[in-house]
Amino acid sequence: MNKTITLAMGNGGVENSELIQKVIYRHLGNDILAKAEDATPLGALQNLCFTTDSFTVTPLFFKGGDIGKLSVAGACNDLAMMGAKPKFLSLSFIIEEGFGLREFEKILRSIKKELTLNEAKVVTGDTKVVPRGSCDGLYINMSAIGERVADMSQNRIQKGDVLLLSGDMARHGAAIFAAREGIELENEIESDCKSLWPVVEELLGNLTPRAMRDATRGGVAAVLNEWAMATNLCMEIQEQNCSVDESVQGICEILGFEPFMLANEGTFVMAVAPKDADVALEILRRHNDKAAIIGRISDSYPGRVVLKSSWGTRRFLDMPSGEILPRIC
Amino acid sequence: MIAALEARVELRDLYDRFRDPKAIRALAKEIEREAQKLSKPINIMEVCGGHTHTIMKYGLLQLLPENIRFIHGPGCPVCIMPKERIDHAYILAMQDDVILCTLGDMIKVPGSRGSLQDARSRGADVRFVYSPLDVLKIARENPNKKVIFFAIGFETTTPMTAALLQKAIEEGMENLLLHINHVTVPEVMRELIDSRDEHIDSYNNQIDAFLGPSHVSVIAGSKIYEEFPARYGRPVVVAGFEPVDVMEGVLMLVRQFAEGRCEVEVQYRRSVTREGNKKAQELIDRYFVKRELFKWRGLGNIPKSAWRLREEFSAYDAERIYTLPKEEIEDHKLCICGDILRGMAKPTECQVFGTACTPAKPLGSCMVSSEGACAAYYKYGNLLKEVE
Numbered sequence: 001m002n003k004t005i006t007l008a009m010g011n012g013g014v015e016n017s018e019l020i021q022k023v024i025y026r027h028l029g030n031d032i033l034a035k036a037e038d039a040t041p042l043g044a045l046q047n048l049c050f051t052t053d054s055f056t057v058t059p060l061f062f063k064g065g066d067i068g069k070l071s072v073a074g075a076c077n078d079l080a081m082m083g084a085k086p087k088f089l090s091l092s093f094i095i096e097e098g099f100g101l102r103e104f105e106k107i108l109r110s111i112k113k114e115l116t117l118n119e120a121k122v123v124t125g126d127t128k129v130v131p132r133g134s135c136d137g138l139y140i141n142m143s144a145i146g147e148r149v150a151d152m153s154q155n156r157i158q159k160g161d162v163l164l165l166s167g168d169m170a171r172h173g174a175a176i177f178a179a180r181e182g183i184e185l186e187n188e189i190e191s192d193c194k195s196l197w198p199v200v201e202e203l204l205g206n207l208t209p210r211a212m213r214d215a216t217r218g219g220v221a222a223v224l225n226e227w228a229m230a231t232n233l234c235m236e237i238q239e240q241n242c243s244v245d246e247s248v249q250g251i252c253e254i255l256g257f258e259p260f261m262l263a264n265e266g267t268f269v270m271a272v273a274p275k276d277a278d279v280a281l282e283i284l285r286r287h288n289d290k291a292a293i294i295g296r297i298s299d300s301y302p303g304r305v306v307l308k309s310s311w312g313t314r315r316f317l318d319m320p321s322g323e324i325l326p327r328i329c
Numbered sequence: 330m331i332a333a334l335e336a337r338v339e340l341r342d343l344y345d346r347f348r349d350p351k352a353i354r355a356l357a358k359e360i361e362r363e364a365q366k367l368s369k370p371i372n373i374m375e376v377c378g379g380h381t382h383t384i385m386k387y388g389l390l391q392l393l394p395e396n397i398r399f400i401h402g403p404g405c406p407v408c409i410m411p412k413e414r415i416d417h418a419y420i421l422a423m424q425d426d427v428i429l430c431t432l433g434d435m436i437k438v439p440g441s442r443g444s445l446q447d448a449r450s451r452g453a454d455v456r457f458v459y460s461p462l463d464v465l466k467i468a469r470e471n472p473n474k475k476v477i478f479f480a481i482g483f484e485t486t487t488p489m490t491a492a493l494l495q496k497a498i499e500e501g502m503e504n505l506l507l508h509i510n511h512v513t514v515p516e517v518m519r520e521l522i523d524s525r526d527e528h529i530d531s532y533n534n535q536i537d538a539f540l541g542p543s544h545v546s547v548i549a550g551s552k553i554y555e556e557f558p559a560r561y562g563r564p565v566v567v568a569g570f571e572p573v574d575v576m577e578g579v580l581m582l583v584r585q586f587a588e589g590r591c592e593v594e595v596q597y598r599r600s601v602t603r604e605g606n607k608k609a610q611e612l613i614d615r616y617f618v619k620r621e622l623f624k625w626r627g628l629g630n631i632p633k634s635a636w637r638l639r640e641e642f643s644a645y646d647a648e649r650i651y652t653l654p655k656e657e658i659e660d661h662k663l664c665i666c667g668d669i670l671r672g673m674a675k676p677t678e679c680q681v682f683g684t685a686c687t688p689a690k691p692l693g694s695c696m697v698s699s700e701g702a703c704a705a706y707y708k709y710g711n712l713l714k715e716v717e
Contacts, residue, residue, distance in 0.1 A: 240350075255459070256433070309388060310350040311353040311354050311392070311572075312354070312392070313387060313388025313389070313392060314388055314391070315385070315386065315387075315388045315709040315710055316709055316710040318708050318709075
């Protein structure tokens with residue numbers, strides 16, 4: 001076989017099935033895929049949750065992850081945030097002619113590793129190869145189905161609830177930015193890209209949070225603003241409780257970003273009833289020692305997010321707008 | 330406390346020392362104590378948009394006593410760009426063989442034909458760069474295109490544009506052009522003090538003192554402000570951009586009033602001298618010469634307030650090479666940016682603030698960039714002091 005992906009490998013014929021059988025199945029094969037049907041019967045499932053996402057990140061490989069890990073974690077995290085256990089995934093590749101088989105297999109290995117963490121399977125997929133220049137390396141589309149085990153929603157958020165953040169902010173956005181702009185740092189920034197089902201499963205075993213949302217594009221600021229608008233309540237945040245890595249802060253200083261606005265890929269915001277706050281924090285801390293209680297929900301400025309400084313001043317934290325950074329995920 | 334800040338500055342210091350809550354609180358207390366000695370309120374104009382941003386982002390107004398007030402000045406290079414010049418950028422960007430490069434916020438500011446972002450969605454090749462020198466690489470990689478740098482900024486960024494031209498000349502590059510919109514600080518400060526309506530006494534400016542931006546003086550020196558205490562009786566403190574810097578700058582101004590002094594002082598001693606950076610000044614003089622007049626959005630034509638390329642570098646001057654419209658475009662009639670910049674009105678007093686005029690659809694200059702007074706008010710709100 002060729003060491004690069006050719007247009008013929010997307011032809012639906014011999015080379016195409018060679019790519020699927022010899023390369024993709026080698027890493028991701030399972031009993032369901034082995035049947036090689038046009039569509040996959042999934043049997044009886046309870047309380048279905050369904051999500052989809054496309055991944056176009058550049059660079060494809062970054063410190064802390066790659067497009068393969070990012071896509072499984074991204075799709076499964078969307079389910080986890082709704083209290084759904086990831087079960088079945090679809091996987092579609094759009095690959096540029098000439099893409100290295102070595103890099104392709106590296107991506108497949110990451111996908112496999114992340115699937116194992118989520119105890120989920122790829123059960124259907126597709127591969128297209130497009131002429132050189134028609135796409136930038138490789139894109140992935142992934143849909144995921146999960147079974148819902150807890151009933152969480154932003155509609156359940158109430159005045160008095162406590163807000164928690166599962167780790168430090170803005171790592172993914174800063175890591176991608178540093179890689180893309182060729183910014184060299186003393187301590188290279190590692191993306192927070194991570195599957196969240198393990199920590200969510202542990203949380204759900206001990207409490208039912210009101211709502212969770214992973215702070216992807218738009219960062220923590222977008223999540224808090226979405227919740228403030230949806231509930232018409234005020235998210236009051238203590239700025240110094242939201243931790244930011246030193247190198248990430250450095251990138252933000254150089255480029256004029258706010259860490260609150262940069263993307264995360266494995267960090268989430270959670271609202272819980274006051275009585276559950278301590279338990280929730282303890283569990284989050286077991287997975288990330290930067291997790292913290294960051295604020296409370298009040299009705300002082302309905303629909304707005306208020307950021308409190310450690311020197312006693314307050315300001316609004318707005319919804320991010322404009323082109324912050326395209327192709328981050 | 331402050332002397333201790335003079336040592337070597339590292340990036341980490343920004344958020345350790347210059348945003349230290351204890352230092353900020355201590356300075357607030359000291360300002361309050363000194364301000365009790367004042368017989369009347371003082372209005373401080375922070376000339377630079379960077380200061381406006383710091384003041385609003387860190388909520389510093391909430392820490393100041395009632396008799397210390399701020400007038401937000403015109404020092405945001407994006408905000409003061411008149412529509413006709415944004416149109417120049419748009420027209421240049423829409424040429425078939427042109428790549429237009431510019432800095433950050435400039436991309437989203439609308440002219441009469443749309444913003445550069447709009448131009449891009451209509452097929453133009455518009456790129457934003459972090460440093461003017463990044464344009465060299467783009468020009469090298471695209472020898473068959475004209476690469477035009479739409480240069481904006483105050484004294485701070487002007488030498489970088491000069492350095493870009495110097496490199497382009499050294500390398501014999503023929504496809505790199507410049508459209509120069511560099512402006513200078515002292516001229517607009519003078520304009521703000523001098524400008525008055527002869528028939529309306531209450532329309533005189535309200536500025537009692539200036540907070541000058543440190544990065545401008547790193548290049549131009551603190552000497553550029555000496556005329557303000559001497560000729561106009563307005564003290565100036567050159568201050569840095571972190572909250573501790575701004576608070577200390579305010580304290581220094583308040584002390585001048587309390588002690589009956591009126592002079593230029595430098596808070597940002599970590600890199601400002603009286604003379605500034607001579608090499609950078611020479612670089613500017615070699616390539617640039619002052620324009621007779623330059624129109625500032627919201628303020629009108631101000632003499633000698635901007636640079637253009639010298640005659641001998643006409644071959645690099647996009648303004649000469651391309652035919653660009655010369656007509657002036659009026660500011661929106663409901664817009665009171667001129668009054669806000671002169672300290673006659675607060676952003677929230679404008680009838681279109683936050684309604685017809687928002688950062689997404691700005692009518693006036695002060696709303697266009699996060700450094701503009703209206704945009705900063707809109708974005709961060711102006712929340713009251715917390716009752717504890």
